[in-house]
Amino acid sequence: MNKTAVVHARIEPRTKKEAESVLRKLGMSPTEAIRIFYRQICLRGGLPFSIRIPNELTRETLEKSARGREVETFDSLDELFESWER
Numbered sequence: 001m002n003k004t005a006v007v008h009a010r011i012e013p014r015t016k017k018e019a020e021s022v023l024r025k026l027g028m029s030p031t032e033a034i035r036i037f038y039r040q041i042c043l044r045g046g047l048p049f050s051i052r053i054p055n056e057l058t059r060e061t062l063e064k065s066a067r068g069r070e071v072e073t074f075d076s077l078d079e080l081f082e083s084w085e086r
Contacts, residue, residue, distance in 0.1 A: 019033075
């Protein structure tokens with residue numbers, strides 16, 4: 001397939017840097033990631049993930065987590081699972 005179409009997009013520099021760092025760890029270029037994303041849109045007939053507006057509880061929880069408030073940490077999965085039984 002001839003790859004001659006071009007996509008231009010503006011994105012925040014920090015987001016670009018963080019995303020490209022993740023892609024490097026995956027051994028993938030930004031171009032490859034975009035190609036996969038577009039292909040999945042075609043195959044699924046829409047975005048390959050759901051996009052939803054979080055409800056109030058989820059929004060508040062995400063904000064608290066981002067600020068490091070009311071966050072529990074565990075040294076292992078076993079500790080996490082044990083906390084669910086308390």
